Amino acid sequence: MNEPSEYRKMNRGSRARLSLQRIWIGRDHLLLIRASGWNEVYRRFYFEDIQSFTMIWSRGYVIWGILLPLLALILFAMVWSWGARIAAGITGGVFLMLWMVHLLKGRTCKCWLQTGINNERLHMLKRVSHARKFWEQVEPLLIAAQGDFSLEEMDAVGMFPDRKMRPVPPAVPRVDDPNAGAEGASDETAVVN
Amino acid sequence: MNRFNVKCPECTYPLAAEHYNTPVGHQVCGNCLSKVVVHALPALYRKKQSGASAQEAGLDDAGCYFHESKKAAHVCDSCGRFLCELCALPMGEETLCTSCLEHHRSESSSRHDFIPRQFRYDRLALGLAIIPLVYFPLTLFTAPAVLFIVLRYRKKELFMAQHVKGRMVTAFILGLLEVLGWLVAFIALIGWFINE
Numbered sequence: 001m002n003e004p005s006e007y008r009k010m011n012r013g014s015r016a017r018l019s020l021q022r023i024w025i026g027r028d029h030l031l032l033i034r035a036s037g038w039n040e041v042y043r044r045f046y047f048e049d050i051q052s053f054t055m056i057w058s059r060g061y062v063i064w065g066i067l068l069p070l071l072a073l074i075l076f077a078m079v080w081s082w083g084a085r086i087a088a089g090i091t092g093g094v095f096l097m098l099w100m101v102h103l104l105k106g107r108t109c110k111c112w113l114q115t116g117i118n119n120e121r122l123h124m125l126k127r128v129s130h131a132r133k134f135w136e137q138v139e140p141l142l143i144a145a146q147g148d149f150s151l152e153e154m155d156a157v158g159m160f161p162d163r164k165m166r167p168v169p170p171a172v173p174r175v176d177d178p179n180a181g182a183e184g185a186s187d188e189t190a191v192v193n
Numbered sequence: 194m195n196r197f198n199v200k201c202p203e204c205t206y207p208l209a210a211e212h213y214n215t216p217v218g219h220q221v222c223g224n225c226l227s228k229v230v231v232h233a234l235p236a237l238y239r240k241k242q243s244g245a246s247a248q249e250a251g252l253d254d255a256g257c258y259f260h261e262s263k264k265a266a267h268v269c270d271s272c273g274r275f276l277c278e279l280c281a282l283p284m285g286e287e288t289l290c291t292s293c294l295e296h297h298r299s300e301s302s303s304r305h306d307f308i309p310r311q312f313r314y315d316r317l318a319l320g321l322a323i324i325p326l327v328y329f330p331l332t333l334f335t336a337p338a339v340l341f342i343v344l345r346y347r348k349k350e351l352f353m354a355q356h357v358k359g360r361m362v363t364a365f366i367l368g369l370l371e372v373l374g375w376l377v378a379f380i381a382l383i384g385w386f387i388n389e
Contacts (some may be wrong), residue, residue: 007353024353028285033353038317041310042353046285051237052199057219057228112202116236119202135232146235149214154238158197 007031010134021123023134028145030113030138032120043120045113047145052114053138055131060108068099105129197238199231247277258290269293305352314346315357318364322371332371339368 007024019036030050032043072095079088111125111134125131198207206224213233222229248264250256255265257277265275271293282289284307289297297307322339325331343365351357 026285031353035313038313038320039310040313040353042308044285044307048285049236051234052213053232054199054202055230055232056201056203057230110202114199114237121202139232142234146239149233149235149237151210151213153235154197154210154233155195157238158195 010137023122023124025137025141032122045115045120047142049115050113050142050146051116053135054112054114055125055128056110056112057128058108058110060126061102061106064102064108065099068095068102072096072099199233199237201225201227201229203227247279271297305350308352311352311354313351313354314342314349315351315354315360315364318342318346318368319360322364322367333375336368336371336375339364340372343368 006027008026010023010025019034022033022035024031024033026044028047030045030047032045034041034043072092075095076088076092079091082088105127107128108126109128109131111122111131113120113122122134125134195207195210198210199213200206201208201222201224204222204225204227206222208222208229208231209220210233212220213231215230219228219230221227247257247260247266250262250264255275257263257265257280258274259280260277263277263279266278267276267281267288268274269276269281269290270287271289274290276288276290280290282291282294284294294307296302297304298309300308300311302308318339321335321342325335343361347361
């Protein structure tokens with residue numbers, strides 16, 4: 001089965017450590033493919049399970065924005081001092097070109113997709129513009145599956161701790177209480193009946 | 194603080210819900226000072242129906258295939274078995290039973306929608322055909338392996354795989370050339386020994 005028609009490619013894919021990540025939109029889920037060597041691992045995020053998409057602006061944009069022209073300048077000066085003027089021009093030009101591309105691509109970011117059980121980093125979304133484009137494509141599908149987010153509803157549900165998740169342990173009978181044993185016995189009988 | 198607040202992925206500090214889904218701009222994490230944009234969805238605070246509350250089946254009710262005493266509330270979209278709330282597994286738009294899900298997650302299944310991982314024989318074949326060229330003697334062992342992999346798995350259907358045929362054909366041609374190269378070298382060597 002080569003690329004089923006029910007999946008739509010979202011981006012070209014991007015390197016993340018030793019693997020290549022790509023993301024596809026399916027009928028009812030997002031499919032994250034992590035290819036490392038000859039193995040591919042698939043993670044599916046169903047539209048109704050996705051809780052949030054978080055984007056953090058990373059410092060890469062500023063750091064490379066400073067480093068690349070500095071590198072261009074240093075390498076240009078170094079090669080110029082050797083007397084190879086054309087090579088110096090090419091070296092400096094390449095780094096300046098990289099710097100321009102970096103600036104034009106816009107701010108860098110890190111993105112996460114949160115579900116009830118995990119918070120998956122989306123390594124393929126490294127620029128704010130790409131992340132926004134991704135969200136523009138995905139948001140209508142998620143809203144169609146879940147409806148609109150309501151802050152009031154969230155406040156109403158989540159302002160108090162969930163009592164069901166933390167069951168209150170039974171009270172420990174006091175030793176000095178003469179009726180403690182009798183009460184305990186009657187409780188037990190009630191449970192059995 | 195709301196217990197459903199999204200946590201900052203960098204420092205796990207809860208982010209203020211007032212700034213979720215703002216059309217422009219960002220909020221600053223109160224702990225690590227990162228600039229964060231949060232797009233939240235209702236799944237954050239809405240509970241999914243849990244299967245822990247499967248009802249007992251009455252005399253006129255259909256029972257679950259796996260738990261006869263429980264009332265059937267769903268039908269498996271794959272095998273058609275009746276399922277109680279406990280056994281029904283919602284997978285996107287489908288509802289499956291545990292045995293169907295297990296079957297679909299295996300590589301032998303005809304459906305590929307649920308497989309968790311996959312071995313790419315096309316990439317392995319191409320890798321084995323190209324990488325050993327860096328040190329040619331290795332191809333004595335890898336070239337036959339390439340031919341074996343291509344012939345053995347040429348018809349295997351791969352999920353979400355593009356250009357499989359192209360990779361397989363390229364690997365086969367390279368493997369064949371490497372094998373032929375070794376054959377020619379051996380024949381030449383034998384001929385040289387005979388002449389000597």
